[in-house]
Amino acid sequence: MSNPLAGKEILLGVSGSIAAYKAVELASRLTKQGAIVSTILTDSAVKFVNPISFQSVTGQKAYIEADLWGSEGHVTHIGLGHKADFFAIAPASANTIAKLANGIADNLLTVTAIACHCPMLIAPAMDAGMFDHVATQSNVAILKERGVHFSGPMPGHLASGLVGVGRMSEPQDIHARIRYLLSKSGPLTGKKIMVTAGGTQEAIDPVRRITNRSSGKQGVAIAQAAADAGAEVTLIIAPHYLCLPDGIKIIDVVSAAEMHTAVMQHIPAQDVLIMSAAVADFRPIENETKIKKGKGIPQLVLEQTEDILLAVHQQKQKDNLDLKVIGFAAESDHLLEHASQKVQSKGLDMIVANDISKPNVGFSGDTNQVSLVLADGTIENYPLMQKSEVADLILQKIALWSS
Ligand SMILES: Cc1cc2nc3c(=O)[nH]c(=O)nc-3n(C[C@H](O)[C@H](O)[C@H](O)COP(=O)(O)O)c2cc1C
Known part of the structure; x- marks a missing residue:
């Protein structure tokens, strides 16, 4: 009976939110459980957290926007998308959620999401008012309808100083959810x-x-x-x-x-x-x-x-x-x-x-x-x-x- 994360190729998408630093802990937890974690950071994410942090804890490349246009891979997004067993986007900004819901593929993270057909989990992080906004709510509903999994957002203190539903789920909870979702075809399925x-x-x-x-x-x-x-x-x-x-x-x-x-x-x-x-x-x-x-x-x-x-x-x-x-x-x-x-x-x-x-x-x-x-x-x-x-x-x- 093996840990369902062991040897799994996990893509971790990180977008531009204050919660981006927490994604380093998530990457570390997944790696410690045996997953092979490649990270994709949006341009905004790089303003919050350095790709080197992800490379250091995962031992894998952390991709940035420049890698879309000529890195070691022939077509980076297709390669990443095809090899992924699971795509987690944490934190997911309102902007990235909107792009995913509408099939917009104008950066490495979103174009890889279109190129990849594995299960996806989104952990939104934003101000409560942004999450509540009818546009975000309808984008979330579209993605859920398509079978995308969500973790959070959670209630609590937000970066704005307000209290509301918008905090990114804790890394250990996102990690537990990914582990659970990857276990779905185990030998005791149905028991x-x-x-x-x-x-x-x-x-x-x-x-x-x-x-x-x-x-x-x-x-x-x-x-x-x-x-x-x-x-x-x-x-x-x-x-x-x-x-x-x-x-x-x-x-x-x-x-x-x-x-x-x-x-x-x-x-x-x-x-x-x-x-x-x-x-x-x-x-x-x-x-x-x-x-x-x-x-x-x-x-x-x-x-x-x-x-x-x-x-x-x-x-x-x-x-x-x-x-x-x-x-x-x-x-x-x-x-x-x-x-x-x-x-x-x-x-x-x-x-x-x-x-x-x-x-x-x-x-x-x-x-x-x-x-x-x-x-x-x-x-x-x-x-x-x-x-x-x-x-x-x-x-x-x-x-x-x-x-
Ligand atoms: C200091 C700061 C904090 C931000 N925090 C968030 C956030 O938590 N959630 C969010 O959806 N957008 C947040 N934004 C706005 C996004 O970074 C912005 O919409 C950006 O275009 C997102 O790009 P991306 O989705 O490609 O990463 C923040 C912007 C700034 C300047």
């Missing part, structure tokens, strides 16, 4: 995959909660890998501080009870459920009012939470659901024994077991060391790896089951 992530929080009283050390990173990496493989992804996630993948359905929950409700509501439509969330096993019997200091040390009385995997197993049997279920086992002792028992008792197709007593494994960090325990008893042990690599391993199994 519906639901992932749970994060550590649930259980209320002690209206102010306090108990939770666990899960960051949600592994679940989010799985959701990203599933989206990269073309699946339709639903992510049910407990409170977190993570940047989430683009193009997936997000359901925010807080407690084990909320996660249980969300999972049960959505499983009938899914092909695969991956329960990577750290769901509380116990919750306090909640106090309706805040526990006051000065009345002695309170005793917390706990009760059992819903066993989501068991409930899914029972529902699967009752409704004869065609659903593959992957569980997670975070254990600090007798890891494989507990994981194998859980595969059987919860009717799982596979469990991802990690020994959280080991350094750099499990919670919070970017690495994990897992064993995959399959329903037939097979155990596959893996070395310490990035959580994104663990996600790929899991998605490879799903792709095998689906082929």
Whole structure:
């Protein structure tokens, strides 16, 4: 399962907006993910940002207007247009959007846009009044009608000092969108995959909660890998501080009870459920009012939470659901024994077991060391790896089951 940006030829068009400097970060992000990024700057863009900045972060040529009339290529715009897998224009000025909507091809960026037939994403950036203008709105509508994708513009503070809708989307969001759009023909296209992530929080009283050390990173990496493989992804996630993948359905929950409700509501439509969330096993019997200091040390009385995997197993049997279920086992002792028992008792197709007593494994960090325990008893042990690599391993199994 590979990152859909790896080896892709991406054309990055940069037009004359104050946001042009942000395009350097976008170029850098795409390059770090393995894309081959060639930049085309309009004359106005060059007034805001130097082509050398793009060449430095991408290692590829940054084209300027002069390259249209005799650079190394025979016909530069045709060459660039034909080799592109994706054309992103960020920032896109009102002027460039108007030219694109009307087929005007009077500079290297716009003539290349006409010469190229790959998917296109436009990230507008301009004053809110310019974006609101009927001319811009109708140009955007024409381009959307033609299948061009848009990212933003976003609300916020504008260079004019005013607040409104006109800011260019953040580079990480444009990058996530491009990655998502390039994943559309992956091996899991058409599959519906639901992932749970994060550590649930259980209320002690209206102010306090108990939770666990899960960051949600592994679940989010799985959701990203599933989206990269073309699946339709639903992510049910407990409170977190993570940047989430683009193009997936997000359901925010807080407690084990909320996660249980969300999972049960959505499983009938899914092909695969991956329960990577750290769901509380116990919750306090909640106090309706805040526990006051000065009345002695309170005793917390706990009760059992819903066993989501068991409930899914029972529902699967009752409704004869065609659903593959992957569980997670975070254990600090007798890891494989507990994981194998859980595969059987919860009717799982596979469990991802990690020994959280080991350094750099499990919670919070970017690495994990897992064993995959399959329903037939097979155990596959893996070395310490990035959580994104663990996600790929899991998605490879799903792709095998689906082929
Ligand atoms: C300081 C300054 C900032 C500008 N910022 C924007 C902007 O954010 N968005 C926009 O559409 N035009 C903006 N413009 C106007 C464009 O640069 C102008 O329309 C230009 O012709 C666009 O050319 P291009 O589309 O070929 O890059 C700005 C102009 C100046 C002088």
